Amino acid sequence: MTMPEILKPLKTWEHLSGARRKPSEYEIVSTNLHYSTDDQNSPFELDPNFDIALWFKKYRNESPIKHPDWNSFRDPDEIVYRTYNLIQDGQEAYVFGLLDQFSDREHDKALSPSWVALLGRLYTPNRYLFHSLQMHSAYICQMAQASTISNCATYQTADHLRWLTHTAYRTAELAKVHGAAGFGLNEKNRWLSDPAWLDIRELVEKALVAWDWAESFVVLNLIVKPSIEGATIRSLGESARRNGDTLLGLLSDAQLVDASRHQKWSRALVKKMLEQDENREQLRVWIRKWMPLAKAAINSYCQYLVEVPDAAERSIATVEEFHASLGL
Amino acid sequence: MTILDRSEWYDIARETNWTPTFVTEEELFPEVMTGGLGVTRDKWEKYDEPYKTSYPEYVKIQREKDAGAYSVKAALERNKLFETADPGWISILKSHYGGLALGEYAAMSAEARMTRFGPAPGMRNMATFGMLDENRHTQLQLYFPHEHCSKDRQFDWAVKAYHTNEWAAIATRRMVDDLFLGRDAISIAIMLTFAFETGFTNMQFLGLSSDAAEVGDYTFSSLISSIQTDESRHAQIGGPALEVLIANGKKAEAERMVYQGIAGAWRLFCVLTGPSMDYNTPLAHRKHSFKEFMQEWIIGQFERSLIDLGLDLPWYWDKLVAEFDYMHHAYQLGLWYWRPTIWWNPAAGVTPDERDWLEEKYPGWNDTFGKCWDVIIENVVAGRMDKTYPETLPILCNMSQLPICAIPGNGWNVKDYPLEYQGRTYHFNSEIDRWMFQQSPERYRDHMSLVDRLLAGQIQPPDIGGILKYMNIAPGECGDDAHKYAWADAYRVNPFSKSAA
Ligand SMILES: [Fe+2]
Numbered sequence: 001m002t003m004p005e006i007l008k009p010l011k012t013w014e015h016l017s018g019a020r021r022k023p024s025e026y027e028i029v030s031t032n033l034h035y036s037t038d039d040q041n042s043p044f045e046l047d048p049n050f051d052i053a054l055w056f057k058k059y060r061n062e063s064p065i066k067h068p069d070w071n072s073f074r075d076p077d078e079i080v081y082r083t084y085n086l087i088q089d090g091q092e093a094y095v096f097g098l099l100d101q102f103s104d105r106e107h108d109k110a111l112s113p114s115w116v117a118l119l120g121r122l123y124t125p126n127r128y129l130f131h132s133l134q135m136h137s138a139y140i141c142q143m144a145q146a147s148t149i150s151n152c153a154t155y156q157t158a159d160h161l162r163w164l165t166h167t168a169y170r171t172a173e174l175a176k177v178h179g180a181a182g183f184g185l186n187e188k189n190r191w192l193s194d195p196a197w198l199d200i201r202e203l204v205e206k207a208l209v210a211w212d213w214a215e216s217f218v219v220l221n222l223i224v225k226p227s228i229e230g231a232t233i234r235s236l237g238e239s240a241r242r243n244g245d246t247l248l249g250l251l252s253d254a255q256l257v258d259a260s261r262h263q264k265w266s267r268a269l270v271k272k273m274l275e276q277d278e279n280r281e282q283l284r285v286w287i288r289k290w291m292p293l294a295k296a297a298i299n300s301y302c303q304y305l306v307e308v309p310d311a312a313e314r315s316i317a318t319v320e321e322f323h324a325s326l327g328l
Numbered sequence: 329m330t331i332l333d334r335s336e337w338y339d340i341a342r343e344t345n346w347t348p349t350f351v352t353e354e355e356l357f358p359e360v361m362t363g364g365l366g367v368t369r370d371k372w373e374k375y376d377e378p379y380k381t382s383y384p385e386y387v388k389i390q391r392e393k394d395a396g397a398y399s400v401k402a403a404l405e406r407n408k409l410f411e412t413a414d415p416g417w418i419s420i421l422k423s424h425y426g427g428l429a430l431g432e433y434a435a436m437s438a439e440a441r442m443t444r445f446g447p448a449p450g451m452r453n454m455a456t457f458g459m460l461d462e463n464r465h466t467q468l469q470l471y472f473p474h475e476h477c478s479k480d481r482q483f484d485w486a487v488k489a490y491h492t493n494e495w496a497a498i499a500t501r502r503m504v505d506d507l508f509l510g511r512d513a514i515s516i517a518i519m520l521t522f523a524f525e526t527g528f529t530n531m532q533f534l535g536l537s538s539d540a541a542e543v544g545d546y547t548f549s550s551l552i553s554s555i556q557t558d559e560s561r562h563a564q565i566g567g568p569a570l571e572v573l574i575a576n577g578k579k580a581e582a583e584r585m586v587y588q589g590i591a592g593a594w595r596l597f598c599v600l601t602g603p604s605m606d607y608n609t610p611l612a613h614r615k616h617s618f619k620e621f622m623q624e625w626i627i628g629q630f631e632r633s634l635i636d637l638g639l640d641l642p643w644y645w646d647k648l649v650a651e652f653d654y655m656h657h658a659y660q661l662g663l664w665y666w667r668p669t670i671w672w673n674p675a676a677g678v679t680p681d682e683r684d685w686l687e688e689k690y691p692g693w694n695d696t697f698g699k700c701w702d703v704i705i706e707n708v709v710a711g712r713m714d715k716t717y718p719e720t721l722p723i724l725c726n727m728s729q730l731p732i733c734a735i736p737g738n739g740w741n742v743k744d745y746p747l748e749y750q751g752r753t754y755h756f757n758s759e760i761d762r763w764m765f766q767q768s769p770e771r772y773r774d775h776m777s778l779v780d781r782l783l784a785g786q787i788q789p790p791d792i793g794g795i796l797k798y799m800n801i802a803p804g805e806c807g808d809d810a811h812k813y814a815w816a817d818a819y820r821v822n823p824f825s826k827s828a829a
């Protein structure tokens with residue numbers, strides 16, 4: 001019997017010790033943390049084929065999008081929990097500073113009745129939409145192939161709760177000043193049956209049940225989010241500025257800071273997927289499959305933003321340019 | 329200043345349920361991922377999380393907490409604790425990080441399951457903070473041990489352990505996977521947050537934190553007490569879920585989930601926390617015995633929270649309470665004897681003074697567990713070290729994946745609790761473990777314990793060398809006695825004073 005070699009201490013985790021440079025804090029605390037991906041046949045230390053094991057085998061392990069080393073994915077922003085709170089506490093201080101100032105100036109009293117009506121129709125129902133993004137991001141978190149992907153999805157989940165929170169807060173403020181307009185009461189009906197929202201709701205309901213983890217990521221981060229960020233955030237924000245609602249314009253911009261961070265990691269993950277050339281066609285298939293629903297959603301919503309006549313056109317163009325820039 | 333009070337908008341932020349029309353309700357919340365025992369989603373409108381917070385408050389408070397935890401670490405960086413602390417204490421740190429860090433990450437996935445598939449918006453929002461919390465706990469408990477990597481290869485196991493087939497890692501994964509990572513959202517709310525977090529994490533985090541402060545390890549003490557402040561918040565996701573189930577005629581089923589959660593968590597704490605507190609913590613710094621902690625946290629406090637919810641105590645309560653007296657002593661023997669197969673150096677913890685303490689806290693210890701240690705001590709003193717090492721594996725429980733063991737010596741009660749199921753014989757450590765299997769055999773049926781794998785020829789060669797290779801543990805990282813057997817010197821001087829008893 002040959003004596004096994006005696007292992008020596010390393011400067012970092014064994015799996016990072018091959019790299020030429022010192023690992024960053026981000027790498028030390030974020031890499032190789034999913035163990036359920038280790039045994040493709042049996043995700044858990046349980047029966048290999050009970051119902052949840054089958055779910056993970058089918059929708060994660062057997063996804064048509066393959067990569068030999070998902071753990072090599074890195075968040076381009078290298079966000080860790082500690083920095084996430086630093087960033088977002090600062091952002092929230094800014095947003096709540098705005099809310100405070102505008103409320104002191106009695107901003108809501110000065111809004112025109114027609115704009116107030118439009119806010120009730122096109123703005124405050126956003127909380128259902130944002131919550132669906134929150135739920136959907138949490139699905140990607142639990143199904144992703146690597147912890148570095150899950151972490152991006154975790155912070156994205158929380159960001160969507162942030163957007164939901166801003167919307168709920170504004171809903172309560174508007175209800176105080178414009179009691180008769182139905183703020184806090186009518187959003188669910190709007191979300192369920194207003195033609196401005198129907199196609200968006202169809203898109204997000206169907207997107208939420210696209211269970212393959214890679215399709216789930218594609219439909220949320222490459223289709224749903226860029227579409228609604230163009231329509232219900234950016235275009236609505238522009239419309240707000242043209243109606244004297246400076247506050248909503250600034251709030252929208254603040255949320256788009258999160259959105260651009262989400263786009264950055266999405267771009268990085270697509271790049272990772274495209275390291276395997278065979279993946280390109282499947283990604284294109286999904287984009288072709290989902291774009292018609294996305295276009296319908298953008299068109300239906302934007303037609304009511306009369307002050308921004310090219311809102312739909314520009315929103316769709318932005319999504320398509322994003323795809324083209326990814327090579328899809 | 330005109331900022332609205334949280335109560336003025338909180339409810340709006342949790343009115344986010346709607347009935348889908350483009351897909352069915354069952355498609356959006358599939359039974360396999362949501363669970364819920366057939367209680368329809370409208371009944372969950374009553375769900376009301378008792379601990380309320382909001383996004384801006386969360387990021388502010390957590391930023392401050394992290395500043396605290398990391399600054400304590402920075403301030404103490406140059407303190408030579410690692411060089412001066414008792415080796416038993418260092419072993420606690422290694423077993424803690426290896427056993428917990430990636431389990432925290434699995435808890436993040438479980439919180440994400442509740443965020444996506446939880447039936448109530450309040451649950452989904454609270455679980456979003458829970459995802460962030462568990463992300464924090466993973467990162468803290470990797471960042472802190474990482475600095476020790478360059479001094480001691482065993483610290484690599486903070487991230488490595490869960491990726492191996494080392495036996496304690498298998499047992500830990502079994503518990504984590506069965507109680508939360510492999511469960512539906514509602515079961516997670518009950519088994520993870522109510523049973524595991526409300527019942528048990530207090531012990532690991534507050535119990536060990538006070539031991540850490542006693543030892544002078546303020547970095548670890550402040551780290552884990554900071555973690556526990558998050559746990560005590562998101563642990564409250566489970567209580568209102570139980571209330572909804574009980575209100576809708578599912579008391580018996582809800583109780584069963586709680587009972588499974590407690591039984592699973594108990595095994596893990598028994599093997600990790602029990603030996604940490606009663607053997608690895610230096611005697612001078614032990615404030616309470618593991619049993620006393622169990623009595624305070626599980627009988628004193630957790631039993632109260634069961635009763636408050638109108639739940640009956642588990643059928644096995646007396647059996648479980650009886651185990652407080654012996655089970656972790658049996659696991660300690662196993663950990664020490666099979667020390668080349670674990671990623672930390674267990675302290676024997678059986679100097680004459682320590683035996684007096686054990687006898688005082690656990691009357692009869694010398695006559696039972698002490699008898700086994702007598703043999704080990706004789707061999708160590710006589711230099712027959714080969715007799716103190718294992719040659720193969722013990723019989724493992726098909727539920728806990730831990731050795732089947734109990735009281736040796738004059739109190740002998742070791743017994744296998746077998747079960748025939750679909751042509752295979754399963755072995756269990758207790759009636760409780762066998763009952764767990766019977767609750768949902770399909771979850772466990774085709775799983776093989778390490779011994780099953782050995783017998784099936786999956787581990788080659790089928791000797792201790794092959795087993796260590798299969799476990800991916802090698803010299804330089806595998807365990808040995810924490811004090812390099814120095815504790816045995818007391819017996820070399822006077823071999824007959826084995827105990828004061
Ligand atoms: Fe935790």
Ligand SMILES: [Fe+2]
Pocket residue numbers: 435462525559562
């Ligand atoms: Fe937790």
